[in-house]
Amino acid sequence: MYFGQQYNLQCMQKKYYSLYIHIPWCLKKCPYCDFYSLRISDSNSNSNKNIKKRYINNLLFDLENDLFFLKEKLIYITSIFFGGGTPSLINGKLIYYLLNEINKKVYIKKSAEITIEANPSSINKKNILEYKKSGINRISIGIQSFNDISLKLLGRIHSAKDAINAINTVVDNGFTNFNIDLMYGIPGQTLKEAKNDLYQTLFFHPKHISWYQLTIEPNTIFYKYKPTNLPKYNTLWKIYKEGKKILKKYGYIHYEISSFVKKNIFKCKHNLNYWNFGDYIGIGCSAHGKFTMNDGSIIRTTKNNNIIKYMNGNYLFSYKKVKDCDKILEFFLNRFRLFKKISKKDFTLITGIKINSISLHITKSVKLGYMKHNKNYLIVTKKGYLFLNNLLEIFI
Ligand SMILES: C[S@@+](CC[C@H](N)C(=O)[O-])C[C@H]1O[C@@H](n2cnc3c(N)ncnc32)[C@H](O)[C@@H]1O
Ligand code: SF4
Known part of the structure; x- marks a missing residue:
């Protein structure tokens, strides 16, 4: 798809935003995950196709509302991030339609980074090729581990073999810019196993690696039934220290607490905007947005996390002006993540x-x-x- 159409730029104030798009479905809920998502049983049935199409159209109305609120400005989009949930449950044709419609409403910069999060269970050649055609230029693959026992303990629906096949499908079909999400601190995990996961990741030469320590979040199954064999502090510390050494040895730059990159140009632009406390539009169930108004006030938007209400057009859940004390904390909460x-x-x-x-x-x-x-x-x-x-x- 062609981005970067020209507008009559006179008299209008240019504003730069990232755009976050939340896709609220997963095939199965992982017991550690507190991201907003609902279970969807069969991604290919007609009724599911209809729900997805209706959701996509609602996303466009949701965006219209935000744009109406920001109406005096010419909106430039510097990055788009399809997050979830499992955005790869949306087929390439629908993603194409959505990006094409968004492209008519805002100015998507030619250089915009456009990422989709994908789960190995829903990666296939057809979709990957269609994503590429639609303008997506970065794929973030949720691998978590290459160890079948760890994957089972994490409640993942894919095996290590599926993970390897998914990465190969992404690479073989022309995506050089991809990220691998990996976790450590998995129940029962040893230092050796964690290092092995990193070595397996390095085998694929990803441009970006997100290496997260498993956290036990409230409102998750793991919070209710805490795994008894979580690695102890000493093991976690050793994994972190040794893992960092390995990544450095293989040429990765550690630029954010959990993010490693092969070259500076592959730093995730979308996340960098959050960490730099930039502005962004958030559409979709439970999505958040941040707008700086002309008078310097900062507005936070939260979208409805009730899908029925959302599908009925009640997009906005709350709209709040951020207090000065919160601005200070939020600014540093984000900026301290970057080693700068x-x-x-x-x-x-x-x-x-x-x-x-x-x-x-x-x-x-x-x-x-x-x-x-x-x-x-x-x-x-x-x-x-x-x-x-x-x-x-x-x-x-
Ligand atoms: C919102 S998920 C989307 C990826 C995709 N749905 C998948 O799981 O394959 C993004 C990433 O967040 C990380 N994540 C989610 N919950 C986590 C937790 N409790 N602790 C550490 N990392 C977590 C996982 O690495 C996951 O790949
Ligand atoms: S980790 Fe990914 S697949 Fe698992 S529940 Fe969360 S969003 Fe869904």
Whole structure:
């Protein structure tokens, strides 16, 4: 698909946004996952096809509403991210239709990064080729592990063999820019097994690796029935330290707490926008958005997480102006994830808050050895990264 159509740019204020699109279905709910998703039994039945088509049309109305709210601006989209749930349950033709319609409503930059999250169980050649045709240029594959026992313990519906086949399908059909989602800290996992998962991942030379520590989230099966054999702190620490060493040895840059990249150009633009506290439009059940208004106020939108209400046109669940104290915390919560010095100018530019207003927080962080600072920058120290939660508490 061709993006980057020309508009009459006179008299209009240009604004840059990322666009997040939530797809709320999975074939089976994983016991550790708290992302909003509903179980869908058979992705190919007629009634499911209808639901998906209706959902896609609702996404377009949902977007219209947000655009109406932002009406005085010319909206430039720098990245699009299909997240879920399992977006790969939506076939390539529908994705093409959706992107084509979005392209008529906003200015999708030619250079926009367009990612789709895909589960190995729903990756096939036909879809991958259609995704490519529709303009998707990055695929994020949810592998989690190459160990069949770990996959079973995580309640995944695919095997290690399926995972390998899925990666090969993505690569063989022309996607060079792909990410592999991998987890560590899986029940019963040893250091050796975690390292083995990393080595298997490296075999495919992914441009990007998201390496997450399994977290036990409220409202999940694992929270209710906590696995008894979760790796202990010492093992987790060894996995993290050794894993980082392996990734470094194989040329990966560690640019965010869980993100590793082969070259700077492959850093995930969409996520970078979140971590830099940029603005984004979020459409779909349970999606969040963030808009900075002309007066500097920041608005958070949350979309309805009740699919019936959503399908009936009740898209917006809440619309809130972010308080100054929350702006400070949210800014640092995101920025601290990136291993980069933080410009004091950026802080004021993005939050509208003068840096002097947080001088007490900075002094305390410096005194505790969590941070250094000079005239222009805030720099988190090694100790600060080690005790990131303690550092963040100072900014609450
Ligand atoms: C929203 S999921 C979408 C991917 C796709 N549905 C799949 O699972 O194949 C994105 C990623 O979040 C990570 N994730 C989800 N829940 C997690 C948890 N509790 N702890 C650590 N990582 C988690 C997984 O690595 C997953 O691939
Ligand atoms: S991890 Fe992925 S497949 Fe599993 S429930 Fe969450 S979104 Fe669905």
